[in-house]
Amino acid sequence: MQKIMVGIKRVVDFNVRIRVKADGSGVMLDGLKMSVNPFDEIALEEALRIKERGSNIEVVAVSIGVADTQQQLRTALAMGADRAILVQTDAAIEPLTAAKVFLALAKQENPDLILLGKQAIDDDANQTGQMLAALWERPQATFASKIEFSTGKASVTSEVDAGLKTIEVDLPAVMTVDLRLNEPRYVKLPDIMKAKKKPLDVTSLDALSVGATGWLKTLKTEPPPQRQKGIMVKDAAELVEVLKKKGLI
Amino acid sequence: MHKILIIGEHDGKTLNPATAKCVTCAAGIPEAEITVAVFGADTSTVATQAAALSGVKAVLRVDRAENLHPLAAIFAPQLAALAADYTHVFGPSTSFGKDLMPRTAALLGVAQVSDLMAVEGAYRFRRPIYAGNAIVTVEADPSRKLIATVRVASFQAAPAGGNATVASKSLDVSLPSHTRYIGAKSGSTDRPDLQTAARVISGGRALGSAENFKLLFSLADKLGAAVGASRAAVDAGYAPNEMQVGQTGKIISPEIYIAIGISGAIQHLTGIKDARTIVAINKDGEAPIFEVADVGLVGDLFQIVPELERLIG
Numbered sequence: 001m002q003k004i005m006v007g008i009k010r011v012v013d014f015n016v017r018i019r020v021k022a023d024g025s026g027v028m029l030d031g032l033k034m035s036v037n038p039f040d041e042i043a044l045e046e047a048l049r050i051k052e053r054g055s056n057i058e059v060v061a062v063s064i065g066v067a068d069t070q071q072q073l074r075t076a077l078a079m080g081a082d083r084a085i086l087v088q089t090d091a092a093i094e095p096l097t098a099a100k101v102f103l104a105l106a107k108q109e110n111p112d113l114i115l116l117g118k119q120a121i122d123d124d125a126n127q128t129g130q131m132l133a134a135l136w137e138r139p140q141a142t143f144a145s146k147i148e149f150s151t152g153k154a155s156v157t158s159e160v161d162a163g164l165k166t167i168e169v170d171l172p173a174v175m176t177v178d179l180r181l182n183e184p185r186y187v188k189l190p191d192i193m194k195a196k197k198k199p200l201d202v203t204s205l206d207a208l209s210v211g212a213t214g215w216l217k218t219l220k221t222e223p224p225p226q227r228q229k230g231i232m233v234k235d236a237a238e239l240v241e242v243l244k245k246k247g248l249i
Numbered sequence: 250m251h252k253i254l255i256i257g258e259h260d261g262k263t264l265n266p267a268t269a270k271c272v273t274c275a276a277g278i279p280e281a282e283i284t285v286a287v288f289g290a291d292t293s294t295v296a297t298q299a300a301a302l303s304g305v306k307a308v309l310r311v312d313r314a315e316n317l318h319p320l321a322a323i324f325a326p327q328l329a330a331l332a333a334d335y336t337h338v339f340g341p342s343t344s345f346g347k348d349l350m351p352r353t354a355a356l357l358g359v360a361q362v363s364d365l366m367a368v369e370g371a372y373r374f375r376r377p378i379y380a381g382n383a384i385v386t387v388e389a390d391p392s393r394k395l396i397a398t399v400r401v402a403s404f405q406a407a408p409a410g411g412n413a414t415v416a417s418k419s420l421d422v423s424l425p426s427h428t429r430y431i432g433a434k435s436g437s438t439d440r441p442d443l444q445t446a447a448r449v450i451s452g453g454r455a456l457g458s459a460e461n462f463k464l465l466f467s468l469a470d471k472l473g474a475a476v477g478a479s480r481a482a483v484d485a486g487y488a489p490n491e492m493q494v495g496q497t498g499k500i501i502s503p504e505i506y507i508a509i510g511i512s513g514a515i516q517h518l519t520g521i522k523d524a525r526t527i528v529a530i531n532k533d534g535e536a537p538i539f540e541v542a543d544v545g546l547v548g549d550l551f552q553i554v555p556e557l558e559r560l561i562g
């Protein structure tokens with residue numbers, strides 16, 4: 001294996017509770033803490049571990065987003081990626097477009113493996129990796145919780161509804177990662193300094209001949225229905241009584 | 250008329266209830282004509298089950314040796330070929346559907362709408378974003394095929410009582426050999442399935458060990474409940490991954506959900522928003538779970554759970 005490409009999406013930090021704009025036109029994003037999508041950190045961590053086990057593997061972090069996405073790519077470089085590519089755009093990028101961008105870069109870079117998160121925690125789409133694999137005409141292994149390589153192929157265990165499922169795929173392949181694959185490392189200060197010198201190329205959708213087509217129109221954004229605050233009971237006996245009265249047990 | 254194709258999920262013997270929920274979602278589309286496709290090595294049994302779902306007009310069996318195990322790389326080109334005659338293609342928002350549907354959409358060159366939670370028109374739907382902290386109404390282009398996954402917790406299963414035609418379909422599609430099935434491991438139990446159970450008891454990090462989780466199993470058996478877990482409990486190895494409830498685990502909609510020693514992080518709450526009644530037991534009266542609980546009890550679970558079991562008898 002020589003090259004691994006990793007998707008790094010800039011999203012609202014998972015600890016931040018977002019609010020919906022009063023006029024229903026979207027989500028208030030101004031001033032919120034932005035981070036690397038948690039699943040993408042896991043994807044990058046996995047790439048770095050593969051690199052550290054093998055020899056001479058280049059890890060390339062890729063993001064599609066606004067100019068400020070350079071911050072998240074610098075974080076990826078500080079974690080240990082060798083170089084980064086920002087496909088800079090202000091357009092809202094749907095998964096099919098993201099997949100087309102990754103395809104265009106895959107054709108330029110010829111990676112042996114593309115690691116993405118299983119989902120971005122903003123749109124919660126869970127589509128990009130599968131779409132990319134289809135367009136690239138390569139295997140996909142989704143929700144990976146364990147990845148093992150042998151010559152020219154990989155065995156991937158996925159978290160599925162019924163438990164765990166293992167498949168074998170030929171390389172190159174696209175894999176999307178789940179939470180329990182690994183625990184991402186913390187970035188150390190000297191690494192942040194070093195990362196400033198690593199290459200970060202900025203390109204555009206035009207340069208990759210990908211249109212920013214949106215297929216879906218968002219008509220309205222609303223807060224979810226709120227649950228009413230309930231009652232408190234004092235002990236187990238009262239709890240059983242209440243539940244019996246409600247006919248629940 | 251809208252011709253809707255639903256990919257049936259099954260294990261060769263039983264049709265997954267997620268399919269019946271997709272049927273209900275599809276039936277909400279104006280002038281819907283619903284077809285269910287089942288892919289497998291031998292789909293005779295599951296095809297009969299699909300044909301019995303009320304609202305289904307036709308069932309298509311796509312039997313082929315390569316379809317023995319569901320692999321997206323193998324199923325997607327066949328589903329894409331089958332999709333030619335339909336305006337909509339739906340799959341469940343389960344690990345099976347999430348794997349398969351986007352690959353199919355990309356082969357067809359169209360976008361996908363993930364996690365439909367309500368139908369507002371043939372091309373207009375509501376879906377959750379930001380772990381369910383916002384709900385968007387989206388509209389897709391009616392001139393294109395619509396591919397979607399259905400958030401199964403948002404729909405009731407279509408009842409029995411249907412009498413659909415069943416036909417076999419052979420598809421002339423060449424399949425890749427780059428993806429191979431190796432095996433599966435499931436912690437199968439006699440307990441009710443988490444995603445369809447009317448009662449669910451879940452434990453969090455507070456349980457402290459796999460051994461202590463037995464407290465919950467024992468209470469669950471008394472109540473005929475399924476058992477779930479928070480991510481912290483799964484990560485710590487107290488419970489297997491298939492028990493995880495939440496944004497990255499299962500989204501469930503039981504009649505009653507009892508959260509025991511779970512703090513109530515937004516990613517966990519995402520999974521239980523559709524529960525009819527939420528009960529929380531936590532020793533910290535300030536735990537966020539109490540903000541959504543219908544009934545709350547502050548106290549030590551190691552004292553309360555055995556007591557509950559005794560009281561329920």
Ligand SMILES: Cc1cc2nc3c(=O)[nH]c(=O)nc-3n(C[C@H](O)[C@H](O)[C@H](O)COP(=O)(O)OP(=O)(O)OC[C@H]3O[C@@H](n4cnc5c(N)ncnc54)[C@H](O)[C@@H]3O)c2cc1C
Pocket residue numbers: 014038039121452453454455478479480481482493494495496497498499509510511512513514515516517520530531532533536548549550551
């Ligand atoms: C991208 C992402 C996705 C995630 N997806 C999920 C998901 O799908 N599902 C999920 O659950 N989490 C998910 N999480 C994790 C989530 O943020 C929380 O970390 C997790 O839910 C916490 O689990 P917990 O409530 O068991 O543990 P804690 O937050 O540690 O809470 C333990 C609770 O137990 C109480 N307690 C302790 N001892 C006792 C006792 N003796 N009796 C009674 N109460 C006691 C404490 O007061 C506390 O409230 C995700 C996180 C991220 C970043």
Ligand SMILES: Nc1ncnc2c1ncn2[C@@H]1O[C@H](COP(=O)(O)O)[C@@H](O)[C@H]1O
Pocket residue numbers: 006007008009010037039040062063064065093095098115116117118119120121123124125126127128129
């Ligand atoms: N704009 C983007 N920039 C970088 N990676 C992305 C982008 N959009 C999606 N991805 C990758 O695709 C994964 C799944 O995203 P989604 O399909 O939107 O849920 C993410 O975890 C990323 O790895």
